Amino acid sequence: MTVENGQSTVDSQDWPLWEVFVRPRRGLAHSHVGSLHASDAELAVRNARDLYTRRQEGVSIWVVPAAAITASSPDEKDAFFEPAGDKVYRHPTFYPVPEGVEHL
Amino acid sequence: MAAAHRVAAIAVSGSPGRRDVLQNLAAVTGCCNTGGMERQEVPGASGLLSEVAAAEAELRAAADRDRGGDGAGVAAGDELAAYFDEVVGADQKIEPRDWMPEAYRKGLVRQIAQHAHSEIIGMQPEGNWLSRAPSLARKAILLAKVQDEAGHGLYLYAAAETLGVSRAELFDKLLSGRQKYSSIFNYPTLTWADVGAIGWLVDGAAIVNQVPLCRCSYGPYARAMIRICKEESFHQRQGFDLLYTLARGTDEQRAMAQDAVDRWWYPSLAMFGPPDAESTHSTQSMAWKIKRFSNDELRQKFVDMTAQQAEVLGLNLPDEALGYDQPSGHWRYTQPDFGELMRVISGDGPCNRQRIEHRRRAHDDGAWVRDSAAAYAAKQRTRKAAA
Ligand SMILES: [Fe+2]
Ligand SMILES: [Fe+2]
Numbered sequence: 001m002t003v004e005n006g007q008s009t010v011d012s013q014d015w016p017l018w019e020v021f022v023r024p025r026r027g028l029a030h031s032h033v034g035s036l037h038a039s040d041a042e043l044a045v046r047n048a049r050d051l052y053t054r055r056q057e058g059v060s061i062w063v064v065p066a067a068a069i070t071a072s073s074p075d076e077k078d079a080f081f082e083p084a085g086d087k088v089y090r091h092p093t094f095y096p097v098p099e100g101v102e103h104l
Numbered sequence: 105m106a107a108a109h110r111v112a113a114i115a116v117s118g119s120p121g122r123r124d125v126l127q128n129l130a131a132v133t134g135c136c137n138t139g140g141m142e143r144q145e146v147p148g149a150s151g152l153l154s155e156v157a158a159a160e161a162e163l164r165a166a167a168d169r170d171r172g173g174d175g176a177g178v179a180a181g182d183e184l185a186a187y188f189d190e191v192v193g194a195d196q197k198i199e200p201r202d203w204m205p206e207a208y209r210k211g212l213v214r215q216i217a218q219h220a221h222s223e224i225i226g227m228q229p230e231g232n233w234l235s236r237a238p239s240l241a242r243k244a245i246l247l248a249k250v251q252d253e254a255g256h257g258l259y260l261y262a263a264a265e266t267l268g269v270s271r272a273e274l275f276d277k278l279l280s281g282r283q284k285y286s287s288i289f290n291y292p293t294l295t296w297a298d299v300g301a302i303g304w305l306v307d308g309a310a311i312v313n314q315v316p317l318c319r320c321s322y323g324p325y326a327r328a329m330i331r332i333c334k335e336e337s338f339h340q341r342q343g344f345d346l347l348y349t350l351a352r353g354t355d356e357q358r359a360m361a362q363d364a365v366d367r368w369w370y371p372s373l374a375m376f377g378p379p380d381a382e383s384t385h386s387t388q389s390m391a392w393k394i395k396r397f398s399n400d401e402l403r404q405k406f407v408d409m410t411a412q413q414a415e416v417l418g419l420n421l422p423d424e425a426l427g428y429d430q431p432s433g434h435w436r437y438t439q440p441d442f443g444e445l446m447r448v449i450s451g452d453g454p455c456n457r458q459r460i461e462h463r464r465r466a467h468d469d470g471a472w473v474r475d476s477a478a479a480y481a482a483k484q485r486t487r488k489a490a491a
Contacts, residue, residue, distance in 0.1 A: 038477075040480070040484060050255075071201070
């Protein structure tokens, strides 16, 4: 397959892969619901409607070519996220609050 | 595609609002129909639905928990394997880009593909009655159900693709007979009542099989199954409702309902696969938390649930030995003919050839649509590049 570069040949079997994000209701963020194949963005949105919102699960849909997503590598996960590991003082719960103090 | 390295996979949206909508829908069932039909509670089904909700809650809870060890410095082969075992052992999910044993990946591809093929081929027996449904409401319901099955197939193909296979490759294996689909879909739908029997028994058996898969160790599969199981409960209920209506109709309608149940009962029991003693893939699947219950355990669960429902329907299950066993709390029943199951799986069922031929024809007939869409997309890209 040639989906890595997001290009499809006329061979329909090579329709690119799209990741689908749905906003369930006004006020909520779009979240990833799954993926599908489609020849172009417009059809990807239509297919996503039929595939992922058959029961009014959403009010808005995003589709993103899967090939356009850059992800952090799971292999280096620990090293990658390590810098935040020893900074507990970023959480309010790190600080003791003396008895009797209100609104802090 | 080189995309065992795909970022994403099927996810269940995190919003409580959406969950509510789905649960309410499942609770009302057939809310899309035009009314006038009696609603019947299916005993036992609400329990299954709450198991799906529990699996979903557990998935979230597990994601919040830390894995056992710190997993630091996972690099060498042994450590990767240990890390994998640790994640599975802690009931955490394995995700597409995580290291996994090759046999785990292969086994999952085989299982998910077979599952996806079953959803797609499974559209045919019921599709047969779409143009002859007895009312507009029944037609709309059946259409929605068959569309759902197409959706289930697509969720599952997408989940399989996260394991580094392409959908085209899986289609090809289905059409060439190198991958199987559930044997049940090789039986014909002779009357309208078969639509009810399929919904009640076949979808019912599928739910019993699939609910435990909502807790499968592979994240994309588990999430696809949660989505699917929520939709399946409408399938079972519309089938039950259809049979319930027929069973209270004319003598002819009643006889038609009984005949359908007579024909679908044993093939439905066979859906759980060979008896445990002859089951080949089970032990490793259980250790990897892909499979959670044995074939016989699930079959028994299905019988226990269904025997009670048959009483409410007022239809007989075609098994003289069927009876409630007080001490064990289970129903005794006659095993299906596993010789027949093997014959049907190996290609000798009533409709095997027809199903694959139909699938191939549908695929070929759709080629011009896929080609046109691809050509159009290519043209648009060229235009954009030139502009
Ligand atoms: Fe399904
Ligand atoms: Fe179904």
